[in-house]
Amino acid sequence: MTAVGDGDRLDARIDSWSQATLDGSDAEPATSSTLTRPDGVSEAERRARAALTRLGEPGDLALARFVADHGAEATFEAITVGLFPGRKLGDYQARLGVSDPDSDLERAGKVGARLLCPGDAEWPESLDVLAVAGTIEGRGGPPLALWVRGSADLRALTARSCAVVGARAASEYGLYVAAEVSSGLADRGITVVSGGAFGIDASAHKGSLAAGGQTVAVLASGVDVPYPRAHEQLLARIADDGLILSEVPPGSTPRRPRFLIRNRLIAALTLGSVVVEAALRSGALNTAAWAERCHREVMAVPGPVTSVASAGVHRLVRDGGAVLVTDADEVAEQIGSIGCDLAPPKVGESRPRDELDVRARQVLEAVPVLRPIGVARIAGLAGVATEEVLGVLGQLLLLGFVERQGTGWRLSARERDNRRHATTADRGG
Incomplete structure (x- = not known):
């Protein structure tokens, strides 16, 4: 120049x-x-x-x-x-x-990287929102350019994408959930975007790759500088199957402020951000803040109420800053178009008694477990006329709920066994 x-x-x-x-x-x-x-x-x-x-x-x-x-x-x-x-x-x-x-452009080319600029066909329009998303701690705005490593098209890859972020010092629970959610998103053709760090980030990338999906790692270092060093192989695989990107040129080492400011890219590139485990002071909450500023969906996975690693997540949900999600179905519904990607309704265990009408359940509740009693006694306990009780008991007998012992009635062996297991479970045995 x-x-x-x-x-x-x-x-x-x-x-x-x-x-x-x-x-x-x-x-x-x-x-x-x-x-x-x-x-x-x-x-x-x-x-x-x-x-x-x-x-x-x-x-x-x-x-x-x-x-x-x-x-x-x-x-x-x-x-x-x-x-x-x-x-x-x-x-x-x-x-x-x-x-x-x-020299920087040549170095990038040697590792299969390139520089994307506004105006390139591959430049994601989603980043334009950063022009009006304000600032956090005096920094913000759209990137001047992006160094991108990998052969995939960034704009196409992030058109249907979701960020999965969280604690570096994650629990086994958090690592499992991050991998499961990311794997489920990959199954639905949703690209997983994260920061390539230890803990939740790594588990999110691995979960997506394990399901045959594509994932994007947004780094605070150059695209040719694996950080953390232990993730060199993981980042190489991400570059093969997805993309690695950074605002800083090749050879750049990570610096503390760069970790937080890169979070705005993670938030803006995606349709929403899922926080899996975050303490009260966590960089993942910074990503959530940027997602809110970018008018993206903010979601959070709850953890044990005693877990310090989930305290920030719980506060985010309690303050109304995030929607609680528990699996990929719910995440996909949250970031999908209206009427699309609807999560199947969650229902409790279906039990045979659920199919009975109100009167049949009323009579069945009056039938003893072990010692048989007569129809008149059952009618009195149930508060149902004797003639109707006779008809209901006949139906319950055919359905396997009760059995007849001499002139009396009691629960069937199947129901007695179910009752015993339920009682044991109630005692925690």
Whole structure:
């Protein structure tokens, strides 16, 4: 990219920009009216955006707003010649010495990665919502570009997708639920998106892959830097069957703020986010907050009330911030279109007595378990006329509920056995 010698071509454009807005920590991201979607992305534009992903940090509002107003090439020029307004110019220029977009693009290509920019056919329109989703802790806005590793089409892959996120220090219960939900979503053709971390994230990715589904890992490091290192093989498999993406260029190491700001991508790319285990202070709750800002569905899987790992989930549900879900059916219904992907109704165990009418159940309740009694006694206990009791007992006999002993009646062997098992279960035996 060629620097502008005296910067005259930039002055008019830069003068129109408010330095106070750039310097303000509460600056809003670009509005949807400032977002442009060109017919194609030139190589100069792509190189400029590649360079800017190296110069700035993800979620940098000043950089995103300037790019939205003036374009990536002009932004890079303004930084290079020292005409970018605001206090952050020095920060960007401090990285100019290590900025080499051609090298970054070449390095990406060696691992099967590419740089996606707004205007590419593969760029997901779902990310546009970040332009109006506000900020969290002074960061937000749509990404300048995305480094993507894998051969799948990001836009197509995330068109029907769901985030499954949660605690790193997950319990066996949480790991099982995350894998089961993700596997069930994969069975329904829903892409699972998560962060590639230990715990719930890894279990979600593995559950989707085990069911033959596709999954997307959004990293806080470069797409060629597996983090955590123990997930190198898992991330390689994700790249083979799905996609790995990041806002930071190849070779970048993860930094604490990058983990939280990448959560906005997880939330925006998907139709909804499911939180499986999250303590009161958890990054997964940050994803839920971004999902709410992006007008996506927020769902939560409950855990034991005594579990610290689920305390944040329970608070989210109690405060009305999430819909309680227990399986993939309920998740699919929540993110599906109205009338589609309806979860089957959950009902209790069906028992033979459920098929009896009210009068038959009334008589049956009066029949003793062991010691037979006569019809008149049963009629008195049931509060039903003797003539009707005779007819009902005949029906119950044919259905296997009662048996006759001499001149009396009692429950059948089948019912006595059912009663004994129910009593044992009630005692916890």
